[in-house]
Amino acid sequence: MTLNYKGATEKYEPTLGLEVHVELNTNSKMFCSCATEFGAAPNTQTCPVCLGLPGALPVVNGKAIESTILIGLALNCSIAPYSRFARKNYFYPDMPKNFQTSQYDEPICVEGYLDVEIETDEGPKVFRVEIERVHMEEDTGKSLHVGGSTGRIHGAEYSLLDYNRAGIPLVEIVTKIIPGTGKYAPQVARAYVTQLRDILRSLGVSDVKMEQGSLRCDANVSLAPIGSGLLGTRSETKNVNSLRSVERALTGEIERQANRLEAGERIIQETRHFLEESGLTRPGRSKEQAEDYRYFPEPDLVPVTPDAKWIEELRAKLPENPADRRKRLQKEWNVPDSEMTSLINAELVDVVEETIKLGAEPTRARTWWLGEISRLANEKEVAPTSLITTVFVAEIIALITSGDLTDKLARQVVEGVVNGEGSPAEVIEKRGLKVVSDDSALMVAIEAAIAAQPDTAERIRGGNIPAAGALIGAVMKATGGQADAAKVRELLLKHLGQG
């Protein structure tokens, strides 16, 4: 009889361990000045250093060190006053030097933690994830295996190598083992990666796009019978390319391991690959025979010795923790979870906050960014923030609030600004979009409507207020929709002795 996930976690206690690789968004590579743009033509962003040509030497990118220290500080780590790079020696064609320059036993950030909150059966609960280390290393190139059925190196006819990615700065964030999550292990893992992604985004140090590989998660998990106090043999799942996959991969892996254990089999310490379609993992390289990387200190680089004063300056620059900020803003704006989540997912929290700071009414600020502006951005397949500035949005909202624009007119103003017709004031001027609020102009239209429908006017004079709708409609039509309907109603009723 096979165990489902519920059964598995009733019998076994999972222990997690997460390794996250983050590509930094520095303009140049870790050890040379080559560009790091994603998607450039193969082998166009290379030089003697990142191609590992004989004689070339690395020089550490100072910006990468700064970003790594920021990450360490945001994760409550200690920053080592002295850390070193080492060489990790192994042969692979996508690694031009046949060693990876990486930090090993002397990483730059150690001993941190991140508190993550998840929803449990008993309500929200906080788990503390302890961070073992944050270190710097360089990425490898990319191999494209051509021919063969699997797309893997075995059975391929030939392989193409692109070294554009070789030498891109990577930061690896490694947790300590995470015990005590019970059946919530997959959610804790997902929440951890989500929160980590939000922090990295708020620090501005990485694009954190899992689908492009700028954020990669390796999920380790082992099982032991509940209450045994033991630590089982772990597997490491790679190729986990989305937040949802983190959760699915772990759920699947916990089920698989539980069923193996039930069947009396042992867990093999191995790397497994997550299969997006099935939600299952398949075995990769076995780690039974640990590879000997022959680490030794990189003699071509001097130790990294950040100044204590500089570290404090960086600490002072740290942005508010995104989780705390989310809670604070949600309270200030008084919005439901679902809307807050939409804002976060659409990466609109910053602009909404800025728009509000510029004086815009909070509800309108959220509605406009999440609604009309996002819709236009979707159409154009660009980011909403690239379409219009917060200053212009705040101006438009101020005009709506003051009654100078209706929502309908405001949409046209936004459209005009997005199309490059100028500032909101210029668009209003050019398109003639201002609400008709001049009473005398409106009165001309109102009198014309009354003249056209004398019977209706008479019924209103007689106290039939709802009949006013027909006349208001006629006035709106005559003014091309530019009149404020409430104002028209007010003037009309007053004129007919009902104001």
Add this chain to the structure above:
Amino acid sequence: MTNIYSTAAEMASALAAKEISAVDLTKQHLDRIASVDGKLHAFLHVDSEGALAQAEAVDAKRAKGETLSPLAGVPIAVKDILAQKGVPTTAGSKILEGWRPPYDSTVVAKLKAAGVVILGKTNMDEFAMGSSTENSAYGTTQNPWDLTRTPGGSSGGSAAAVASFEAPLAIGTDTGGSIRQPAALTGIVGVKPTYGGVSRYGVIAYSSSLDQVGPFGRTVLDTALLHETIAGHDERDSTSINAPVPQVVAAAKRLDVKGMKIGVIKELSGSGFQAGVSARISESLELLVAAGAEIVEVSCPNFEYALAAYYLIAPSEASSNLARFDSMRYGLRVGDDGSKGAEEVMSATREAGFGKEVKRRIILGTYALSSGYYDAYYGSAQKVRTLVKRDFESAFAKADVLVSPVTPTTAFKIGEKSNDPVAMYLSDIATIPVNMAGIGGMSLPVGLAEEDGLPVGLQIMAPLMQDDRFYRVGGTLEAALLSKWGKPILSNAPDLMVQK
């Protein structure tokens, strides 16, 4: 009359005075190479076209009255381990056969910028691993003093080229003595600067923490002029020192050692050194005393472990540095007939492309770095390194410079030690501690050994970034020796044109 037998300083002033053109001077050296290099095999590649083009450019600039650097128009030979754009660069290995670097090493770029005319690339032990050039994949270089003997190594080609008047100057690299030992064996001056004094960018790495580029010349002043041309901070080499270059040219001209304390290292004298070598060293010390220096004896008890530690550190770093030679991107590719996988081709290429000594050191280094052995081997060797540094520090507390013989013996016969690696390794016993500590050292020719008539070298060492001190002592001693002999040491060398 300026010719190939002039010093580089004489050539430089004749060029500045327009008594000779850079093109003429270059042609004279190319002719010399054409007539004697068949016997010596100092060069792996002679770049006549490039050299003449460079010389023409210098002459054109001079004709226009442009300000030129001191060595503009003076020719040079460069060890084949420095990348030079578009010029074959092999590091003495088959595995790099045919590779033309797409970039210049910093030293080559500095030479070009200074208008120093690069005649070609010189022979060396494969990847600088050796002390005789016998490990070159392209054949041994002969010593101009005796064609049956080695010129030393690994920079043997550069040393032989300078000693035989094929070039007045040369560039070498020194990881455990590879500049100083061949300089001693060929009767010329060779300097290993302080580690980090000269950029390593573009120098094919053997042992990154020990490798250092340095100058060869026939006089102390010539060597100093070249030293100042190539030295200085380079932002492309993280280990290069960001400090002003020691004033070595001024030091070479000073000719005064009054009040200087010269420390004689007890452990590097007496037994184990050829009698004729020790005799010439003692004589040099007497000359220095006569010039006003004081001799003190110092002890460096940990030097006896230096050689063993070196043969763990250097191979360890080499095993990693040489991993990149995998047939994928450049150089030799063997067995790629379409049927084999990448690993098989890589394996076949490394099997065919690396020589015996290189393989020996890769295996040694791979073993020393292996998990479970690291602490015992690489870890212990690093501790020895620290002890050697401390020995130097306490010795320099008592003396301004330290001296020793450069080598235990004069030039040995080709083939004499090639089947006995340890005997070969021992020829660097006096030079290795300097690399371990990162300090600088000079090899100065101080005469010929009685028993074989071959040159003897005195090693002069100074503390970190005090390279000017050995130029000062070397320059003074050189002048005293010259006045004693009445003629330069190289005038005792047999005429290559008649030697068989």
